[in-house]
Amino acid sequence: MSPKKRKVHKEDDSSDQDDAFDAIMALHSASSSQTSSGATTSDVTAATSSQSSTSSRGKRKSGSLEENARKNSKNAENHTLKQRKEQKKAAKAAAVEKNKMYKPGECMKYMQIEVHPSLSSAWYMADLAREATQAGCRVTPATDLCDRSLIMWTRLLQPTIDVNGAQCGLITKERCDRALYVLVADDVAERVAGRDLSQHVATVRDMSACRLTLVVFGAADYFKSSGRKTQNSSRKLMTDIELEMAIADVLVSAGCDTARVETPNELALLVVQFTKAIAETPYKQAKRSLDEQAEFYMRGDNKKCVRVDPNGNGxxxxxxxxxxxxxxxxxxxxxxxxxxxxxxxxxxxxxxxxxxxxxxxxxxxxxxxxxxxxxxxxxxxxxxxxxxxxxxxxxxxxx
Structure with missing residues (x-):
């Protein structure tokens, strides 16, 4: 082979080597680019997955908070309903107790007869405690009365109050607006002779701030003759007619009722009668107001009624x-x-x-x-x- 041909052949070999090197470099760069691109994709995928897990965790946390809030609100509502039920139950019990306080037959247990100790020790008041006990009420001594001859009444109340969520009972007293003024015939005779009975009764009425009833005790014995004719036997400070005129003056001038009793038992029964009337007054007033709201009255027409029980018998x-x-x-x-x-x-x-x-x-x-x-x-x-x-x-x- 000639030198010229060898030179050409060498040039061809070198060009073939260059082309192979370029191809190898291109393949290497492509593989490196694929590797780098693969790493980038994995990083992006990992980041995306971490973000999704974080968002799902946040959603679970927010869901649990909302569920806890709903549970708390439901518990609060249940607690409120329970408190309302307890309040209604306490109010119902208080209403039942209050109705019992004014109900006929039960109201006498809540009444107290206030008598001054000096008056309760008098001989003509000896039967009062016994008759009051039989009627269901009681006699209590009261030293704060403005006059020792007064008889007044108080009603026991049992309200319930809420102290720090606990129901407490507090017994209080309510003084009634009625009073009896008991005078024996000798004291009345002195007032009649002095012509100031009406004025004296009006003064006691104003001091007691109550509707007053004058009770004259022993007028018949005062006017009864003893049978012995002495110098002072016929001397009386008043006559029966003068007493009647004085009582009429008390009724007109002082606006006070009067009553005459002759024995301790009559006086005791009179006090018990007033006690019962005062005890039943609120119930009767409520009953009357209810009847007045109706268009017709049927309460009095109850003769020969047929009783029908809840089961329909009758x-x-x-x-x-x-x-x-x-x-x-x-x-x-x-x-x-x-x-x-x-x-x-x-x-x-x-x-x-x-x-x-x-x-x-x-x-x-x-x-x-x-x-x-x-x-x-x-x-x-x-x-x-x-x-x-x-x-x-x-x-x-x-x-």
């Missing part, structure tokens, strides 16, 4: 009485009608279906005797019953 007797009290009716008529029709609804349905003629043919026995002849109910009474049960106008007259 309805047949009530239905029979309703028929018996109608005009032109009788016991035999009501018995026959109620035996055939067990209730007003049965009679009403019969009148709607059969009318007056069917009801008029009902047989009514004249007497509860075997073989007694029966008579018809009659069209007149049947027509009245039809008008009573089927009329839609309440102003229709039943003739």
């Amino acid at each position: 309805l047949s007797g009530l239905w029979q009485q309703m028929v018996a009290i109608l005009p032109n009716s009788s016991l035999e008529t009501s018995r026959a009608l109620c035996a055939e029709y067990k209730s007003p609804l049965d009679l009403y349905e019969k009148l709607l279906s059969g009318g007056v003629p069917a009801l008029a043919e009902l047989a009514v026995k004249r007497a509860e005797v075997a073989g007694a002849r029966a008579r018809r109910l009659g069209p007149e009474f049947a027509r009245k019953m039809n008008t009573l049960l089927t009329a839609r106008d309440g102003n229709v007259l039943i003739e």
